[in-house]
Amino acid sequence: MSYYLVILVGAVLVNNFVLSRFLGCCPFLGVSKKTETALGMSGAVVFVMTVAAAVTWCLDHWLLQPNGLGYIHTLAFILVIAALVQFIDIAMKRFLPPLHAALGIFLPLITTNCAVLGVAEINCKQGTGFFESVFFSFAAALGFGVALLIFSGIREKLAHADPPRCFRGIAVALVTGGLLSLAFMGFSGLVKLPY
Amino acid sequence: MTTAILIIAGIGLVAAVTLAVADKYLSVREDPRIGLVTAALPGANCGGCGFAGCDGYARALVAGTAPNGACAAGGDACAAAVAKILGVAATATERRVALVRCCGTRSEAIRVGDYNGICDCNVAAATAGGDKGCAYGCLGYGACANVCPKHAISVVDGLAKVDKRLCIGCGKCVTACPRRLIELVPASATIHVLCANPEKGPAVRKVCGVGCIGCHLCEKNAGGKEAGHFVFQGFLAKVNYANPPTDEQVAAKCPAKCLAVDPHVETGH
Incomplete structure (x- = not known):
C-alpha cells in the first residue's frame, strides 16, 4: 500500500510529468487558458494514459520482448497508441455519449502526445510489473492534470494583469510556467523513489 | 530484421482492421442535416444565438427546438439557407448592431x-466607481473591445466606438460593459441618443458637456409626443427604435449635442 502511495506522490509532485520531466508541454501551454478546458483535457489525459500504459505493457511483454525486438518499441507504441485513441473515440461516442461530449474534442489532440508516449517509454525502461506500470501511468497523468489546473488558474488571473507589451500573452505564460516548475523542484527529496 | 518488419506491419494491419470494423459497426450516424446546417451558419461561434457555438445551434435547429433566424451574425441570407435545408419558413430578422x-x-x-490601474472597465468601475465624473458614461478601458470577436470596437479618445460594418450583433459587448450602456439597435436606424445619464439637466451638465438634459426638444421637433419617435426615461431621451425618427434635422437641433446622426465609425480593421 505504502509502495503505491510513494509512486503516487513521486509521480504527482516529485517527478511531475510537465514540470520536472518536461513532457506534454504542448497541451500545458495550449489548453491552459481556461480552467474549464484544462479540466476536460486533464480528464482525457488520465483516461488515455492509463489505458495506453496497459496496452503498451502487454504489447511490450508479450510481443516485442519475446521476439528480441525491444529496440523498436517506440515505433510500435506510436502506432498502437494512435490507433487506440481513435478506437476509444469511436467507442466512447457510441457507448458513453456524455463522457464523449466532455472529453471528445481533446481525444484527437492527445493521439500523438509525448506525455502518453513518454509514460509507455518510462514503463518499458523501468521494467515494472503490469499493475505498477498502470498505476504509475495513472499517477503521472494525475500529476499532469494537477500541473495543468494550477497553471490555468494562474493564467486566468494573469489575463487581467498588465505586463509590459513585449511580455504579453505566451511570453509571460512561459516565464510563469518556468517559475511553477522551479516551485515543484522544491518537492525533490520528499519521498525516496523506488526507481 | 524480417521479424521486426513483419511485426510492425502486423500491428498496423490489426489496428487498421479494428478501426475499420469499429467505424462500420460502432460509429454513430448523425443526421446529415446537422453538418449541412453547420456549414450554412457563419461559423463565428459567437454565442449570440444563446447556444455554445454554431454546432450547438445547428443541432437545436435540426431537432426543431430553436427558432430559425436567431443567428445575428448570418442575418437573413443565413436564415434563408437554413430554411432551404430544413424545409421550414425563415423568420425575417432585422440586422442589429451594437451602439455605445x-x-x-x-x-x-x-x-x-x-486612474492608473489595470486597463479594464470592470476593474476601473470597481475602483471607487471609476474615474469618470458621469456614473453612467463610457469609461473607455475597452472591456467591450476585448470581448468583440470581430474586432469591431475601438476606443478613441476615451470612448468606445463600434464599426457598423464589422459588427455581427452577437451582444457580447452588451454584457461585458459594467455600465450597461451598449445596446443592440437596428442597423437601419440612423439617429441615436448618445447618452445614458437619466439625471436632471444641471446634474448632467456638471459632469459632461454633451449629456442629455431631458429638454424634450428632440421630441417637439420630431412631431411632438403623439408621433412617438422618442421615449423618456427620467430626464433621458431614448429613440423609439420601433418607430425611429427619419428627419435628420432633428439631430442638428439638439442643444446638448448628444443626438447624433449615425455615429458608427470604421475601425480600420
Whole structure:
C-alpha cells in the first residue's frame, strides 16, 4: 500500500510529468487558458494514459520482448497508441455519449502526445510489473492534470494583469510556467523513489 | 530484421482492421442535416444565438427546438439557407448592431480621478466607481473591445466606438460593459441618443458637456409626443427604435449635442 502511495506522490509532485520531466508541454501551454478546458483535457489525459500504459505493457511483454525486438518499441507504441485513441473515440461516442461530449474534442489532440508516449517509454525502461506500470501511468497523468489546473488558474488571473507589451500573452505564460516548475523542484527529496 | 518488419506491419494491419470494423459497426450516424446546417451558419461561434457555438445551434435547429433566424451574425441570407435545408419558413430578422450610448470624450466629460490601474472597465468601475465624473458614461478601458470577436470596437479618445460594418450583433459587448450602456439597435436606424445619464439637466451638465438634459426638444421637433419617435426615461431621451425618427434635422437641433446622426465609425480593421 505504502509502495503505491510513494509512486503516487513521486509521480504527482516529485517527478511531475510537465514540470520536472518536461513532457506534454504542448497541451500545458495550449489548453491552459481556461480552467474549464484544462479540466476536460486533464480528464482525457488520465483516461488515455492509463489505458495506453496497459496496452503498451502487454504489447511490450508479450510481443516485442519475446521476439528480441525491444529496440523498436517506440515505433510500435506510436502506432498502437494512435490507433487506440481513435478506437476509444469511436467507442466512447457510441457507448458513453456524455463522457464523449466532455472529453471528445481533446481525444484527437492527445493521439500523438509525448506525455502518453513518454509514460509507455518510462514503463518499458523501468521494467515494472503490469499493475505498477498502470498505476504509475495513472499517477503521472494525475500529476499532469494537477500541473495543468494550477497553471490555468494562474493564467486566468494573469489575463487581467498588465505586463509590459513585449511580455504579453505566451511570453509571460512561459516565464510563469518556468517559475511553477522551479516551485515543484522544491518537492525533490520528499519521498525516496523506488526507481 | 524480417521479424521486426513483419511485426510492425502486423500491428498496423490489426489496428487498421479494428478501426475499420469499429467505424462500420460502432460509429454513430448523425443526421446529415446537422453538418449541412453547420456549414450554412457563419461559423463565428459567437454565442449570440444563446447556444455554445454554431454546432450547438445547428443541432437545436435540426431537432426543431430553436427558432430559425436567431443567428445575428448570418442575418437573413443565413436564415434563408437554413430554411432551404430544413424545409421550414425563415423568420425575417432585422440586422442589429451594437451602439455605445455615450459621446463624452475626454475633452467633453470630466474625469474626477487619475486612474492608473489595470486597463479594464470592470476593474476601473470597481475602483471607487471609476474615474469618470458621469456614473453612467463610457469609461473607455475597452472591456467591450476585448470581448468583440470581430474586432469591431475601438476606443478613441476615451470612448468606445463600434464599426457598423464589422459588427455581427452577437451582444457580447452588451454584457461585458459594467455600465450597461451598449445596446443592440437596428442597423437601419440612423439617429441615436448618445447618452445614458437619466439625471436632471444641471446634474448632467456638471459632469459632461454633451449629456442629455431631458429638454424634450428632440421630441417637439420630431412631431411632438403623439408621433412617438422618442421615449423618456427620467430626464433621458431614448429613440423609439420601433418607430425611429427619419428627419435628420432633428439631430442638428439638439442643444446638448448628444443626438447624433449615425455615429458608427470604421475601425480600420
